[in-house]
Amino acid sequence: MSCSGFFLVDKPAGPTSNRVLQEIKRAFSKACPTLNVKFGHAGTLDSFASGLLIVLVGKCTRLTPWFMHQTKEYEAVFRFGEETDTLDPLGRIIGHAELPSKDMLEQAIPRFQGDILQIPPSYSAVHIGGKRSYKIARDGETPDLAPRPVMIEALRMHSYDGEEAHFSIRCSSGTYIRALARDIAQACGSRAFVKSLRRTRIGPFAVDAALRPDMCSAKTMMHFTSEVAISLGLGAGLLNPAYFDRFLHGSDLPLSAIESRGKALDLFAGRSLADSPLALFSQSDAFLGIVQKSESGWAVKVMAADEAKE
Numbered sequence: 001m002s003c004s005g006f007f008l009v010d011k012p013a014g015p016t017s018n019r020v021l022q023e024i025k026r027a028f029s030k031a032c033p034t035l036n037v038k039f040g041h042a043g044t045l046d047s048f049a050s051g052l053l054i055v056l057v058g059k060c061t062r063l064t065p066w067f068m069h070q071t072k073e074y075e076a077v078f079r080f081g082e083e084t085d086t087l088d089p090l091g092r093i094i095g096h097a098e099l100p101s102k103d104m105l106e107q108a109i110p111r112f113q114g115d116i117l118q119i120p121p122s123y124s125a126v127h128i129g130g131k132r133s134y135k136i137a138r139d140g141e142t143p144d145l146a147p148r149p150v151m152i153e154a155l156r157m158h159s160y161d162g163e164e165a166h167f168s169i170r171c172s173s174g175t176y177i178r179a180l181a182r183d184i185a186q187a188c189g190s191r192a193f194v195k196s197l198r199r200t201r202i203g204p205f206a207v208d209a210a211l212r213p214d215m216c217s218a219k220t221m222m223h224f225t226s227e228v229a230i231s232l233g234l235g236a237g238l239l240n241p242a243y244f245d246r247f248l249h250g251s252d253l254p255l256s257a258i259e260s261r262g263k264a265l266d267l268f269a270g271r272s273l274a275d276s277p278l279a280l281f282s283q284s285d286a287f288l289g290i291v292q293k294s295e296s297g298w299a300v301k302v303m304a305a306d307e308a309k310e
Contacts, residue, residue, distance in 0.1 A: 070203025
């Protein structure tokens with residue numbers, strides 16, 4: 001049985017992302033008690049939020065950067081006129097302000113599209129001098145958070161009833177929707193927090209294809225295939241079986257070790273095999289690892305192969 005793969009999980013509002021991950025891990029471990037499998041998730045959702053959470057299993061946890069650094073899409077409701085310390089519905093109200101008009105919001109929204117600088121919320125997991133920002137805030141201090149560049153690809157207000165607005169947002173990894181609500185409100189001379197938030201997409205993956213946490217098992221786990229690699233922006237190559245042992249020991253490979261025939265060639269759709277990094281697969285499409293172009297050939301960056309040949 002394969003012990004590596006990933007789940008698309010529809011996280012409910014309420015539990016933390018880590019709690020959902022641990023529930024899946026316990027169920028998986030109960031079904032396979034002899035296995036010691038590592039679990040991780042590619043991008044946290046706040047406890048009040050719902051939607052798509054990607055849980056990585058086994059050696060696929062080594063692919064966290066490629067899953068995490070994808071464009072995200074959200075549906076959100078911003079409540080204007082008051083602000084909480086956490087910028088979400090679970091926090092303590094720390095201020096009130098006049099409600100903005102619809103015209104004010106429509107004029108402010110374009111300023112938050114494209115490349116912008118964003119200061120993360122005080123209650124966030126950002127490290128400051130080795131300490132999490134939210135821990136500093138809980139101690140009654142104000143975290144010294146620097147602005148960070150983010151990309152808001154799309155920001156659309158669907159409705160506004162004079163107090164609450166429904167937004168659709170497509171943004172880069174690392175964007176805080178809570179901070180976006182705060183900043184739009186400030187631009188209108190008001191205050192706001194995120195009343196509800198649902199993540200609907202991460203890169204090529206949609207929440208419509210996600211499972212409830214209790215449905216995640218070894219039988220429903222997805223596998224990292226050539227198609228998935230391509231969808232995440234990686235190349236995909238086939239390893240010549242003659243070079244398997246050399247690859248397994250982490251040694252650099254000659255250009256001829258990776259083939260571009262058959263299925264992989266079709267997936268490239270005209271892309272050069274020299275593009276890097278590449279997800280490397282066996283002839284049966286088993287994921288082996290990640291390689292990157294070097295001066296003399298291919299350098300191994302991520303090892304995910306089993307010791308035994310197929």
